Amino acid sequence: MRRRAAGPHTLGAGAVGAALALVLTPAAAADTGEVAGDPDAVTEETLADAVVPIDPAPSVIGIAPSESVEELETEKSEGGTTTVTIAADVLFAFDEASLTDEAQDTIAGIAGRLEGAGGTVQVVGHSDGIGDDAYNQELSEDRAEAVKGAIEDELGSAAPDIEAEGRGSSEPVAEETDGEGNDVPSARAENRRVEITFEGD
Structure with missing residues (x-):
């Protein structure tokens, strides 16, 4: 951070x-x-x-001070294909589909790995389970399109073919409530994510 x-x-x-x-x-x-x-x-x-004002401690939207950006970006490689998963809270303000200024550095780092990539790059947006399905589907689609557009802007004519889609809250990776039905904010944050899948590493 x-x-x-x-x-x-x-x-x-x-x-x-x-x-x-x-x-x-x-x-x-x-x-x-x-x-x-x-x-x-x-x-x-x-x-x-x-009396001199003192700057507050630095923070990142949606991230607790004890967490780092690195912990909210994961990577998995399998069979010659790599999937980079980025927590949506790193890229977007709450309930928004426009990339933050801070997100540009994250996108630029990934875009460099996609230059000249073979095959089609898949960008998939996911939401948490708050709200109705139709709204979450639209939000996840808009966020995937925003990431796709940022990659294309970064690479210009060197950008590979990119497909963007949203899957709403249909594919959670964490349980958003505990055994007693209490909300688990960290799990909801984990489910809010964008996955970028491409050939290579």
Whole structure:
């Protein structure tokens, strides 16, 4: 997972404390020659200048902070055919079929392996079981088409033949409820996926 570098205005707790002290302390040390602070001069503006916002921890849409992108992309090879499975939460915002900006790097990495691939590349979208079947079918189809289009855009004339289809929630790989009927969010996330199958490795 990429980590965002601290911004130029991010200060540690000690620096913030020092800034507040300059604003709020009624008198400064006499031997430093500093001008004493005036408590009556404290305003909303001076406090706003002293308090520095801290960036929140980085995250990826749909992914818990403890999980990595690598764990949400798997690969299986069998009989000369490779299937790369990508969690839909890596590629799309919730209930959306437009690829996120972050998804472009993932697609570019896979597209490089498909250049000049023999046969037809299959892109299959899958949804979780939330919602009705017709809606899930349409969403899975739209997501498969979005991935297909991104691969074709990435490779241009070198793109292989690609077929896209959606299978809705008809082929789950994990049980979405436990034995007591309680929802299992991690299983639903596992079922939301796009599979790319091609000849070779």
